[in-house]
Amino acid sequence: MSEKKQQVSRRQFLNYTLTGVGGFMAAGMLAPMVRFAIDPVLQPSAQGEFAAVAQVDDITTEPTRVEWTIDQVDGWYESKVTKTAWVYKQEDGSILALSPVCKHLGCVVNWEGNEQFPNEFYCPCHGGRYYKDGVNVPNTPPAAALDVFQHKIEEGTLYLGKAEPRKEA
Ligand code: FES
Numbered sequence: 266m267s268e269k270k271q272q273v274s275r276r277q278f279l280n281y282t283l284t285g286v287g288g289f290m291a292a293g294m295l296a297p298m299v300r301f302a303i304d305p306v307l308q309p310s311a312q313g314e315f316a317a318v319a320q321v322d323d324i325t326t327e328p329t330r331v332e333w334t335i336d337q338v339d340g341w342y343e344s345k346v347t348k349t350a351w352v353y354k355q356e357d358g359s360i361l362a363l364s365p366v367c368k369h370l371g372c373v374v375n376w377e378g379n380e381q382f383p384n385e386f387y388c389p390c391h392g393g394r395y396y397k398d399g400v401n402v403p404n405t406p407p408a409a410a411l412d413v414f415q416h417k418i419e420e421g422t423l424y425l426g427k428a429e430p431r432k433e434a
Pocket residue numbers: 367368369370371372388389390391392393394406407
């Protein structure tokens with residue numbers, strides 16, 4: 266009787282041992298897979314980095330459209346996104362880089378996009394208008410100025426970062 270009991274407990278011991286070893290091996294295999302699966306979430310976003318967009322010498326007082334591409338990571342989805350800015354030299358020689366995204370409903374504005382409104386940015390969707398410095402013309406649909414890109418200049422090259430709402434209106 267006690268021998269029988271002992272046989273059962275041996276089998277149990279074997280079961281526990283195999284289950285334990287199996288579980289340990291499974292955890293060992295799963296850990297890298299889980300880490301791989303959540304890794305993109307832990308990656309720092311590409312937003313906020315600066316990209317070279319133009320040579321400063323080529324920038325005039327006339328707003329010019331510049332384009333560049335960034336790697337964007339949204340969770341597990343990585344994609345290339347094209348960004349655009351209107352760039353020009355202000356009267357004091359400093360550079361202003363404006364977002365082309367209309368602050369009304371997000372259409373794309375164009376410099377002198379309507380011949381009736383020279384020297385202004387114009388949004389074709391609902392007739393939104395902005396002065397050259399990006400401030401919205403009162404009594405047109407946009408209720409805020411165009412966002413301004415962070416920028417820096419290194420060795421004659423203009424780098425743009427992310428667009429932020431304009432501080433002064
Ligand atoms: S989206 Fe630009 S005016 Fe409406």
